[in-house]
Amino acid sequence: MQDDQGIVTAGMVVIGDEILSGRTKDINIATTAEFCTDLGIELKEVRVVSDEVDAIVEAVNTLRARYTYVFTTGGIGPTHDDITADAVAAAFQVALPINPEAREMLESRWRKTGTEVTEARLRMARIPEGADLIVNSVSAAPGFRIENVHVMAGVPVIMKAMLEALAPTLKGGRKVMSVAIKAYVGEGTVGGPLGLLQQEFPDVKMGSYPQMGADRVMTELVLRSADEERLHLAAERVRAMVSDAHAKAGVELPTEQQ
Amino acid sequence: MQDDQGIVTAGMVVIGDEILSGRTKDINIATTAEFCTDLGIELKEVRVVSDEVDAIVEAVNTLRARYTYVFTTGGIGPTHDDITADAVAAAFQVALPINPEAREMLESRWRKTGTEVTEARLRMARIPEGADLIVNSVSAAPGFRIENVHVMAGVPVIMKAMLEALAPTLKGGRKVMSVAIKAYVGEGTVGGPLGLLQQEFPDVKMGSYPQMGADRVMTELVLRSADEERLHLAAERVRAMVSDAHAKAGVELPTEQQ
Numbered sequence: 001m002q003d004d005q006g007i008v009t010a011g012m013v014v015i016g017d018e019i020l021s022g023r024t025k026d027i028n029i030a031t032t033a034e035f036c037t038d039l040g041i042e043l044k045e046v047r048v049v050s051d052e053v054d055a056i057v058e059a060v061n062t063l064r065a066r067y068t069y070v071f072t073t074g075g076i077g078p079t080h081d082d083i084t085a086d087a088v089a090a091a092f093q094v095a096l097p098i099n100p101e102a103r104e105m106l107e108s109r110w111r112k113t114g115t116e117v118t119e120a121r122l123r124m125a126r127i128p129e130g131a132d133l134i135v136n137s138v139s140a141a142p143g144f145r146i147e148n149v150h151v152m153a154g155v156p157v158i159m160k161a162m163l164e165a166l167a168p169t170l171k172g173g174r175k176v177m178s179v180a181i182k183a184y185v186g187e188g189t190v191g192g193p194l195g196l197l198q199q200e201f202p203d204v205k206m207g208s209y210p211q212m213g214a215d216r217v218m219t220e221l222v223l224r225s226a227d228e229e230r231l232h233l234a235a236e237r238v239r240a241m242v243s244d245a246h247a248k249a250g251v252e253l254p255t256e257q258q
Numbered sequence: 259m260q261d262d263q264g265i266v267t268a269g270m271v272v273i274g275d276e277i278l279s280g281r282t283k284d285i286n287i288a289t290t291a292e293f294c295t296d297l298g299i300e301l302k303e304v305r306v307v308s309d310e311v312d313a314i315v316e317a318v319n320t321l322r323a324r325y326t327y328v329f330t331t332g333g334i335g336p337t338h339d340d341i342t343a344d345a346v347a348a349a350f351q352v353a354l355p356i357n358p359e360a361r362e363m364l365e366s367r368w369r370k371t372g373t374e375v376t377e378a379r380l381r382m383a384r385i386p387e388g389a390d391l392i393v394n395s396v397s398a399a400p401g402f403r404i405e406n407v408h409v410m411a412g413v414p415v416i417m418k419a420m421l422e423a424l425a426p427t428l429k430g431g432r433k434v435m436s437v438a439i440k441a442y443v444g445e446g447t448v449g450g451p452l453g454l455l456q457q458e459f460p461d462v463k464m465g466s467y468p469q470m471g472a473d474r475v476m477t478e479l480v481l482r483s484a485d486e487e488r489l490h491l492a493a494e495r496v497r498a499m500v501s502d503a504h505a506k507a508g509v510e511l512p513t514e515q516q
Contacts, residue, residue: 020291020302020304022289022295025288026287029284029306030280032280033277035280037279044313046306047304048304055302078446079465080449115444116446120447120453121444155468187335187337188376188378195338198338207337208337
């Protein structure tokens, strides 16, 4: 939920046996994570669950009570293993009728493409009662929003189009800014002093990311905060700490860093 | 847990704010999913959580009670935001002392590389009481196993090496086999009949994956089962169904499919 400091949070549910078997590599988590960060929404948790109603219901109900928004991907196609709409209807304890607007979106597309209307295809027009549609500009079959839960396709290009479609309906949080600082020493060298600075700046989140496979040792320190002034103050202190570490280790900086 | 039919299950916890912010793209889920599938272990659920002790404890405790194995990735480096060992010790309510064997692994590597022993680096030798070490052939800092929970690094190359190291200690399940069948029609065309066949073969899991962005419409149908005979019987029926759909739609098969 949104608290006094304007923090907006999200949880995500990725639905599909094909992700859990390794057959399909998920890229929707990264897309959603970047989307949330851009809007100032903190993505707090992601769950990948199988194509089982109970598993989906549990994940959706837990996360929708916990966060401002929930995004789900996958399981809204026309086949028997596409059970996301059923599960979300069950989670909200509402009916799952054919939605006339969704049906019209689909049939209008099918008329153009000469696609036969089958019972399987019409499954995609089943929308939980009380939900709004999320337009699918790619393949017409809509997603939907019910309360704070946004149900989207699993096919990445469609999922991305749906995120764009719903962006204007979401309230963003305070924009979190970040500063990245390169330390040309190992993570273990900066770890101690960075930990002390973190204690001094609890409102600036400090992360440390060793770079593997590069020509020389490098650790990227990333500072994140919604408070710009504190962020820059902390960044100054971290830069000074890194300079000390460089001097102590006799590090020669790459030309562009001098 | 392993049931009478030899089903071995797993859950996975991916730990790290950098995944949830979109800064780092996770590839460990796909690696672990493939690893499990190869060993006949069913990966049932993945949770991506932030660098917060409570979030990690909740995920680890829920999944370890639910599945045969739990795999975690991330948060075992030397900096203050690496709190996975702390969280797993808290989840099991055990102490987190410096482990002499882990310390020796690290110091022996550091002697070779001339790396200074710092308090931050020694954090990586803290191992929950009662845990066994998982060897890290890449950068020496070990992972660990406590009961059914396997704690691994987040850096993909190290994580992969750790999975290889622990593979011989895992019991595999019944090997699940799969058959993939190409249908050159839309998912909505095969969805109905496939659903009926799924009802007839509850022991053969049938998935349907539309291929986007290809030259022609194609839906890949994937059948999975631990029962080879039933798998082939089901595959025969699905192939016949697909042939009918091709004939009805006047589909010309690509040369290599005829």
